[in-house]
Every structure is written in C-alpha cells, then in structure tokens.
Amino acid sequence: MKKNLNKREINIPILTRVEGEGALNLQIEAGKITRLELAIYEPPRLFEKILEGREPNEVVDAVARICGICPVAYQMSAVHAIESCFDMAPGEWVRNMRRLFYCGEWIESHSIHVYMLAAPDFLGYSSMTDMARDYPDIVRDGMKIHSLGTRLMALLGKRAVHPVGACVGGFYHAPSLEEVHNLLVQFETCLPLAEALIPFTAKLNFPKAEHEFTAVSLHQPSEYPINEGRIQSSSGLDIDISEYMDFFQQHQVAYSTAQHSTLSGKTYLTGPLARINLNYKHIPKNIQRLLKKNQIHFPSTNMFHSIVARAVEIYYAMIESIRLMRLYVTPPESRIKLTAKAGNGYGCTEAPRGILWHYFEFAETGLVKRARIIAPTSQNLSRIEEDLRHSLEEYGLDRSDDDLRYYSEKIIRNYDPCISCATHFLRLKIERVDSQL
Amino acid sequence: MNIIKPKIAVYKFTSCDGCQLAFLNMGIELVALQEMIEIIHFPEFGISNPNISADIAFIEGSISTPQEKKRIQAIRHGSRFLITIGACATAGGIQALRNFSDVNTWVADIYPHPASLSTLKTSTAISHHVKVDFELWGCPVNSAQILNALKSLLMNATPTARRDSVCMECKRQGHICVMVTKNIPCMGPVTQTGCGAICPHAGRDCYGCYGPSENPNSQSLSRRFSNIGLSGEAITRRFRFINNQAPAFLEAGNLNEKKSK
Numbered sequence: 018m019k020k021n022l023n024k025r026e027i028n029i030p031i032l033t034r035v036e037g038e039g040a041l042n043l044q045i046e047a048g049k050i051t052r053l054e055l056a057i058y059e060p061p062r063l064f065e066k067i068l069e070g071r072e073p074n075e076v077v078d079a080v081a082r083i084c085g086i087c088p089v090a091y092q093m094s095a096v097h098a099i100e101s102c103f104d105m106a107p108g109e110w111v112r113n114m115r116r117l118f119y120c121g122e123w124i125e126s127h128s129i130h131v132y133m134l135a136a137p138d139f140l141g142y143s144s145m146t147d148m149a150r151d152y153p154d155i156v157r158d159g160m161k162i163h164s165l166g167t168r169l170m171a172l173l174g175k176r177a178v179h180p181v182g183a184c185v186g187g188f189y190h191a192p193s194l195e196e197v198h199n200l201l202v203q204f205e206t207c208l209p210l211a212e213a214l215i216p217f218t219a220k221l222n223f224p225k226a227e228h229e230f231t232a233v234s235l236h237q238p239s240e241y242p243i244n245e246g247r248i249q250s251s252s253g254l255d256i257d258i259s260e261y262m263d264f265f266q267q268h269q270v271a272y273s274t275a276q277h278s279t280l281s282g283k284t285y286l287t288g289p290l291a292r293i294n295l296n297y298k299h300i301p302k303n304i305q306r307l308l309k310k311n312q313i314h315f316p317s318t319n320m321f322h323s324i325v326a327r328a329v330e331i332y333y334a335m336i337e338s339i340r341l342m343r344l345y346v347t348p349p350e351s352r353i354k355l356t357a358k359a360g361n362g363y364g365c366t367e368a369p370r371g372i373l374w375h376y377f378e379f380a381e382t383g384l385v386k387r388a389r390i391i392a393p394t395s396q397n398l399s400r401i402e403e404d405l406r407h408s409l410e411e412y413g414l415d416r417s418d419d420d421l422r423y424y425s426e427k428i429i430r431n432y433d434p435c436i437s438c439a440t441h442f443l444r445l446k447i448e449r450v451d452s453q454l
Numbered sequence: 455m456n457i458i459k460p461k462i463a464v465y466k467f468t469s470c471d472g473c474q475l476a477f478l479n480m481g482i483e484l485v486a487l488q489e490m491i492e493i494i495h496f497p498e499f500g501i502s503n504p505n506i507s508a509d510i511a512f513i514e515g516s517i518s519t520p521q522e523k524k525r526i527q528a529i530r531h532g533s534r535f536l537i538t539i540g541a542c543a544t545a546g547g548i549q550a551l552r553n554f555s556d557v558n559t560w561v562a563d564i565y566p567h568p569a570s571l572s573t574l575k576t577s578t579a580i581s582h583h584v585k586v587d588f589e590l591w592g593c594p595v596n597s598a599q600i601l602n603a604l605k606s607l608l609m610n611a612t613p614t615a616r617r618d619s620v621c622m623e624c625k626r627q628g629h630i631c632v633m634v635t636k637n638i639p640c641m642g643p644v645t646q647t648g649c650g651a652i653c654p655h656a657g658r659d660c661y662g663c664y665g666p667s668e669n670p671n672s673q674s675l676s677r678r679f680s681n682i683g684l685s686g687e688a689i690t691r692r693f694r695f696i697n698n699q700a701p702a703f704l705e706a707g708n709l710n711e712k713k714s715k
C-alpha cells in the first residue's frame with residue numbers, strides 16, 4: 018500500500034487529567050484538518066428515564082449521582098426546577114444557605130482542576146505528586162483550600178460526594194452556630210492562600226491564543242450568578258431560563274451520536290471564563306485590582322485564562338462564604354413544606370463548569386412525568402472542537418504527532434470537561450488509519 | 455532500604471466518578487500515601503497506563519456496554535487483587551434501573567438517533583463478569599474504607615468490612631429515630647453501616663446508599679412501611695434505588711411490586 022504523504026491521522030487514546038475518559042481523532046490532509054472528532058468513552062446512564070415516576074425528593078438524591086464532582090449543582094438545579102413547578106418560595110435563609118453550599122462545590126471542583134490537573138500541566142509535571150516535590154507549599158496550600166470546599170459541602174450536606182442535606186424547600190437540617198463558627202475561622206485563616214493563587218496562576222506561561230467566542234452565563238443585577246438569574250450571552254441574548262429551548266439547539270453529531278449544543282446555530286462557551294467575562298462588574302474591587310496588577314484583563318478571549326478565572330472564583334467563593342457564614346443564624350425552620358401539584362418547572366444554575374439546565378414535568382400523582390437535563394460539558398463540546406480546529410492550525414499542523422497531541426490535550430483541559438456530567442455522552446468507534454510506511 | 459511498592463490502578467467503568475474522589479479527597483495524604491504504593495493508572499489523577507499490570511486494581515462503575523465487558527476481562531487478567539468500589543461496581547448502580555425496563559425505549563426517548571448507540575440491556579456488577587476479591591459498598595465509598603482495605607493488603611491481611619446496619623450505628627450515636635418520631639420510611643434497618651448514619655443525623659431517612667446489611671429483614675421493614683401508609687409502589691421504589699440489583703433489595707423490590715399489582 019502506498020502511503021499518502023499528505024494524510025495523517027492522530028489519535029489520543031486517553032485524555033488524562035480530564036475527569037472521565039475520552040479520545041480525540043484528528044485527520045489532516047494537505048495541511049488542513051479534514052476531520053476532528055472529540056470522542057467520549059462515556060456510556061449513557063439514561064438518567065432522564067431513571068427519574069420518571071419518582072417523588073420530588075427522590076429526584077434530589079438521584080440527580081446527584083449524575084456527577085460525583087458537582088453533585089450540588091445537580092441538586093440545586095433540580096430543587097429550583099421542582100419548586101418553580103410547585104410554586105414554592107423558600108425565602109432568604111434557604112437562598113443564602115444554597116449559595117453557601119454551592120460555594121463549597123466551586124471551591125472543591127475548581128481546586129481539583131487547578132492543583133491536581135491544570136497547574137502540574139502548565140509547569141511541566143506529570144502529576145500533582147511530581148509537582149509537590151518542587152512546589153510543596155503550593156500543593157499543600159491547594160489541598161487545604163480543597164478540603165475547605167469539601168468541608169463546606171459537608172456542613173450543609175454531611176458529606177461532599179452526594180451530600181444528603183438538601184431537599185425541595187430547603188435543607189433537612191440547619192448546622193449549629195458552633196459548627197458554622199468553627200468553619201468560618203478556618204476560612205478566615207486560609208483566605209490569604211486563596212488570594213495568593215491569583216498571582217500564581219496569572220504568572221503561568223500562557224500561549225497567546227486569542228479567539229472570539231460567544232460566552233453564555235446566568236446574570237443577575239446585583240451579584241455574581243450562582244443559583245439564579247437570566248441567561249445572557251456576549252452577543253446580546255437575554256432570556257428567561259424557561260426560554261432556553263427556544264434559543265439553544267441540541268443535536269447528535271453524525272460521527273458520535275453525542276448530543277452537542279449550539280446557540281442560534283453557533284458554538285458557545287459556558288463555565289468560569291464565560292461567567293467572569295459577563296459578570297466582571299460583580300467581582301469585588303480588590304480582586305479586580307489584583308488582576309490588573311498581574312496584567313490579566315477580563316473579558317478575555319484567551320481560553321488559557323480559564324485557570325485564572327477558576328482561581329478568581331475560588332477566591333471569590335471563599336470571600337462570599339465568609340460573608341454568608343458571618344450572617345448565619347439558626348432558623349426556626351430549615352425548609353418550607355413541600356406541596357406537590359401537577360405542572361412543569363425549570364431550573365438553571367451555574368455548575369463549576371457552566372450552566373446546568375433542568376426541566377421537570379410532574380403528574381397529578383406528585384411523581385415525575387418527564388425530565389430533561391442539559392449539562393455544561395455537553396454544551397461546550399462543539400466549542401471545544403471549534404477551538405481545536407483554530408488553535409491547531411495556528412500552532413502548525415506540520416509539527417510532530419506528539420506535539421499536536423500534547424497541545425490538543427492542553428486546549429481541551431482549559432474547558433475542564435467533566436465527562437460524567439454530560440448525560441448525553443456515548444461511546445464511539447475509533448477509526449485508525451493504517452500507518453504502513 | 456529499597457521497598458518494592460505495590461502497584462495500584464484505578465479503572466473507571468459506567469459511573470459518576472464519585473467513588474474515585476475517595477482517593478482525590480484524601481488531598482495531601484494522597485501524596486503521602488504514595489510513599490507506600492505506586493499509582494500506575496488513574497486517569498482522573500493524571501496518570502494513564504492502561505496496559506500495565508496492577509497488584510491492586512480498584513474498579514469504579516458497572517458494566518453497561520459490550521466494550522466494558524471485554525475490558526473488565528483484560529483488567530482481571532492483569533491484576534493480582536481486584537476490589538470493587540461503590541454501588542455501581544458492586545451492585546450495578548442506580549443506572550441498573552434500566553434492568554426493569556426496555557432499554558431500547560429508554561434510549562429512543564432520549565436520543566434522536568438511538569441506533570448508533572452501543573449499550574447493553576442491563577447494567578451489572580463487576581462480579582457478574584469476573585472474580586472479585588473484595589467489595590466496598592457505598593454510593594460513594596469514602597476515603598476511610600479505601601485506606602482500611604489498602605492497609606490490610608499492605609500488611610498481607612485480607613480486608614474486612616463491617617456489615618451491621620445503619621440503624622445500629624444510628625442508635626449508638628443517639629440520634630432521634632425519624633421512623634419512630636415522624637413516620638418517615640427509613641431504610642436504616644436493612645442498610646449496611648459505613649457512612650456514619652449521616653442521614654438520620656440530618657433528620658431524614660436513610661435511602662440505602664450503602665446497600666443491604668448482613669441478614670436484612672426486608673419483609674418486616676416492608677410491613678412497617680406499609681403500616682406507615684406507603685403504597686406498594688412506594689415501597690418498591692424504596693428498595694429499587696441506588697442498590698436496586700443487590701440481591702436482598704432486588705428480591706424485596708420484586709416482592710413488593712408483585713403485591714402491589
């Protein structure tokens with residue numbers, strides 16, 4: 018067989034340092050990318066069907082199991098959707114505690130990404146363990162911050178993975194003043210460590226890769242979005258979460274059957290960088306000054322700034338947690354009564370990786386009739402592929418396979434794709450080109 | 455002295471990644487742990503060598519695709535000691551609820567082009583496919599369970615786990631019983647301990663995420679649920695949840711379903 022000198026196929030079998038497992042298939046012909054497929058080895062778990070016929074609070078326990086890294090996000094989108102269906106309004110205390118609970122998950126999830134996955138990569142180490150030899154302080158501080166995140170999740174949920182405290186209407190229990198105070202002291206002590214993370218990430222060696230993209234996030238007039246808001250985009254979209262399906266399209270791509278998302282036919286970004294780009298004015302002034310000092314400017318079109326965006330959100334979530342814990346009072350009731358009725362409702366919250374949209378329909382029986390869940394990672398898939406196309410062509414397709422492979426992994430990692438999150442990921446067949454010379 | 459460290463691998467099958475976090479959530483202790491063990495494969499931690507043999511293989515997730523059926527055979531073949539971590543690997547997980555339905559209808563309801571999907575009709579535990587040396591229950595398992603198993607193995611001992619009920623633990627800790635005081639249907643009497651009875655501690659029912667305890671009396675608990683006022687369907691749902699394929703829960707679910715028809 019004669020080798021087509023112009024044709025090259027590269028296959029990255031496992032994208033390490035991406036939670037979950039995936040692969041990327043690349044076909045290059047005559048100096049152009051002719052095929053680029055982000056393949057995900059994630060078997061479908063069919064959650065939307067699992068939820069049918071379930072009671073409201075069973076849903077809250079079940080949806081957590083979609084993703085072990087961001088269970089709170091699933092629980093929060095679900096409770097908001099269910100409460101909107103039942104016309105329940107849990108009030109200020111519950112609202113604050115949900116924000117606090119969610120801050121814990123941002124800290125936990127972002128610090129896994131920054132310290133265990135992204136920082137070792139930027140600094141050229143194969144894992145956090147290797148990095149710890151040269152940067153013992155950074156790794157130690159990072160693990161402290163991470164454990165504060167998990168402890169905050171456990172404060173309201175008793176454990177960090179699949180917490181058991183949240184329910185429709187609020188929380189099953191309210192932590193004691195003493196528990197809150199003890200954690201508050203820890204947060205105050207560790208706040209400087211989180212602050213130091215911003216200059217640390219800002220000084221990493223970023224490729225100069227500027228690409229225009231559409232950012233999508235929740236938006237609120239008065240604060241950085243976590244649990245509520247309207248859906249906005251950098252290209253002027255401003256809609257109620259119930260209108261999501263009118264503007265965003267889900268489709269299976271021909272080569273993979275994985276569900277991808279587009280906004281009016283175009284790819285878009287959701288997640289920390291999109292959030293910060295659209296909500297920079299809600300970032301506290303001291304953080305803005307710190308960023309300026311370190312020559313990082315938001316909004317940014319450099320995807321590599323995502324790690325800085327995560328650092329900012331860790332620091333912000335710590336500040337916000339401290340504020341909310343200082344306000345803490347034990348409430349007369351930690352939840353309002355659940356009053357089920359037939360109808361439908363929407364919920365959309367800012368998961369660590371971006372907007373997580375839920376839709377529930379309830380029958381007269383008070384059981385779920387239909388559910389629809391759209392996870393952040395699946396929304397980012399088309400964007401990742403488009404980014405890869407641009408970035409690799411810019412980087413130079415004549416580089417070695419190893420270089421291309423390495424650079425692709427780096428780009429994909431910016432999105433922190435949590436593969437298990439994407440309820441619509443499928444396993445794909447990988448076509449390997451005969452590499453006979 | 456040069457110690458030969460046992461080689462550890464963590465493999466993922468159909469799961470939510472939550473059980474692997476029992477390693478990552480050890481934080482700095484995970485770095486320390488590597489003085490005693492060598493992690494050779496753990497993609498979520500940035501280490502990927504899927505083809506090196508492991509002394510101890512930790513398996514997260516259930517078998518739900520034809521590819522996974524093959525992959526688990528190869529992993530078993532290459533590993534000396536194989537431990538399942540969590541409800542997915544040990545009992546098929548919440549995704550095994552498909553086993554009670556027609557998976558093709560499920561897939562067609564979710565995906566516009568269901569034909570190209572390669573998924574099995576059932577989600578099954580690892581032990582349905584290969585020999586499992588030790589099982590760790592829980593959804594998720596916690597770091598203490600993993601460390602206990604590892605410590606035993608490092609000392610050449612067979613790991614053990616307590617399988618008495620959440621209820622016993624709950625009483626030991628002196629929590630107010632939600633079933634007695636509020637008629638909330640609690641799975642604590644038939645669920646194995648390991649979580650620290652956190653649900654009753656939060657004032658709510660246990661929903662059985664650690665799987666059945668030793669000798670669970672599911673019949674008597676079903677009667678109790680029925681006396682509280684639960685319908686047959688509701689009782690069936692209690693058993694058919696996170697550990698729906700664990701034999702004791704499977705049987706209890708089926709019995710209650712039959713009665714409610």
Ligand code: SF4
Nearest residue numbers: 472540541542593594
């Ligand atoms: S057992 Fe639970 S926590 Fe563990 S992988 Fe399965 S769903 Fe996730």
Ligand code: SF4
Nearest residue numbers: 621624631632640642
């Ligand atoms: S609350 Fe549940 S676990 Fe605790 S004693 Fe009552 S039945 Fe047992």
Ligand code: SF4
Nearest residue numbers: 649653660661662663
């Ligand atoms: S009390 Fe039951 S449901 Fe709650 S964590 Fe423990 S085993 Fe799981």
